Amino acid sequence: MDNFIFYNPTKILFGKDQVKNVGRETVKFGKTVLVVTGGGSVKRSGLFDQVIGLLKKEGLTIHELAGVEPNPRLTTVKKGIEICKKENVDIVLAVGGGSVLDASKAICAGAKYDGDVWDFYSGKATIQDALPLGTVLTLAATGSEMNGNSVVTNWETQEKIGVGSPFLYPKFSVLDPTYTYSVPKDQTVYGIVDIMAHVFEQYFSHTPNTPLQDQISESILRTVIEQAPIVIENPNDYDARANILLAGTLALNGLIRIGKETDWATHGIEHEVSAIYDIPHGGGLAIIFPNWMKYVYEENIEKFKQYAIRVWNVSTEGKSDREIALEGIARTREFFNSIGAPATLRDYNIGDENIEVMAKKATRDGTIGGFKKLTENDVKNILMMCL
Amino acid sequence: MDNFIFYNPTKILFGKDQVKNVGRETVKFGKTVLVVTGGGSVKRSGLFDQVIGLLKKEGLTIHELAGVEPNPRLTTVKKGIEICKKENVDIVLAVGGGSVLDASKAICAGAKYDGDVWDFYSGKATIQDALPLGTVLTLAATGSEMNGNSVVTNWETQEKIGVGSPFLYPKFSVLDPTYTYSVPKDQTVYGIVDIMAHVFEQYFSHTPNTPLQDQISESILRTVIEQAPIVIENPNDYDARANILLAGTLALNGLIRIGKETDWATHGIEHEVSAIYDIPHGGGLAIIFPNWMKYVYEENIEKFKQYAIRVWNVSTEGKSDREIALEGIARTREFFNSIGAPATLRDYNIGDENIEVMAKKATRDGTIGGFKKLTENDVKNILMMCL
Incomplete structure (x- = not known):
């Protein structure tokens, strides 16, 4: 196990009707709030009105930024920063899925910065301060509700880049599984793939002697694999939605990466695909991850064998380690197919026309990935x- | 799954030589520090001098309280509070095992309170403020390094009582597995039992649909069961010590109890035994827990069956659920025996003379335990x- 520092101060309020605390939690950080939302589903569902009512009850002055895109755009982020600066916003409240949260984090950082917020993403500057952030999550996927990460897309440069900072941890996050009832099937599937992909990025590692981290990762994967068909079959199953939501949070809150090298090459590659084609992040991951596995598994067959046995219950009898490892990878693809995730770029009508460009951009700063340096x-x- | 709130702001610095950060982390909270230690092993090992050197380097004014007992005593806590008040201490730094940490938490709370600190333990008052606390842990066991719990013994009333408060979370904790190399075998064993007992208290629950919490709990148990013989055989095995240390922290940092009812009857009973006989907490737990299991398992045979299969790999062939459950319980006792933990009160020369007194005291506020109300x-x- 490697040395590590773990620090995660986000307060999680989990369960049905926890939103009732949103006003009380928000007002702790000031009197003026910017509420950030996405494509309108939180308005249609009534959640937005409920949140606004609770904020008003605490006497908060409310500003609004609606219309954050699925791959959140720098231009939208900049609008939010402008409101914060002009209106002296004290706290940002994100109501929506991972994209709304990620955009809100960028707004929080940009509001406390005199330069261009893209500097943080391009690596030109490091976040030194940020407005406090609260979140009300409506989609199980990114883990953004309990980490300091933010991914934003700059359409001028066709770049989709992530940044991480301890200043970006939400102060609190409301996680109510019932808000995910109305998530459409395709988004539910993308979320499930995204959660599993987050675990993969941290699980496949050469760092020796991490039995507890490995087993917690496998626990998250088995839980998602078990619960996914239930939520797809019955979107209003509270317990299954709750288990997926919790799995998504624990998959990327820093816990399972402690003391080990992680990978993240597949996320890097996917970002290049969706920076050009604007496909759903989870869809891209479903396509790329099993192929990454097939490309790299020989770097550490033992780890892929462990994955196959513990996560997929692959029987070992009469099989070589290599065969066991490959069966685990095949089961991953079969599972993604079984829940209706895409399997090839052609499913999004993407051909080989930009592959060289994407490969070049993905490696613009050198090789990517910890498990195999690509x-x-x-x-x-x-x-x-x-393809 | 039940609704829950999770919040744990402790910063964990884990690994060899992480103590080098202790001065920098401490000085963030003020200029005057009270360093609290136990029986002297941190002085013999040189750790104390190293810490003092690092604190001096940051220009801190240092006060000291040595001699905290294994079951920390109220009288010692009060000495610490007196120093804090008299010397205007800004932060307490606990260097030692769980007892030193627990006593330090009591000192932090008492230093900000005008009344008798025992009020918090007797239930007469609630902690409203506390001095910040940093810790340098030397023993894997209590989990006190990443939670807001403190257990203190009042010898005047022969009461050993725990209290929990969000104000008592350490601001930071240094966890260096090499400090646990010199822990004697018996203390190592007590620590291992304590960690497993913490998991049991939260694992055995009737709350339905907590697959992820269950699996993480089982991961901790399996890791401890696997690593325990290694550290007993070779006390200087870094990875095994690290895995046990991490398991101890995750066993009681709030993670595995989220969204479920917990038990804690066995801890309540053990506190009454050691309040009278001053036996090691882990020793008392090793004696009581398998007996508690035998007494209560019929309340939920399915859960004990799951425990037997997943944690002890008990084969199910040709056995009834009851037999499988009982085999898991028997395996627990066998494991405790195999690492040299005590099995009966007579191992501590305790007879039945105070059993009625202890039973009365354990239930002075009514029934105890969530799994079966005792x-x-x-x-x-x-x-x-x-017996």
């Missing part, structure tokens, strides 16, 4: 396998 | 099984 050529090969 | 008579029966 060169531009490796990324090209993996993307070719995705 | 009456005074139940507690008496369990203690009789422990």
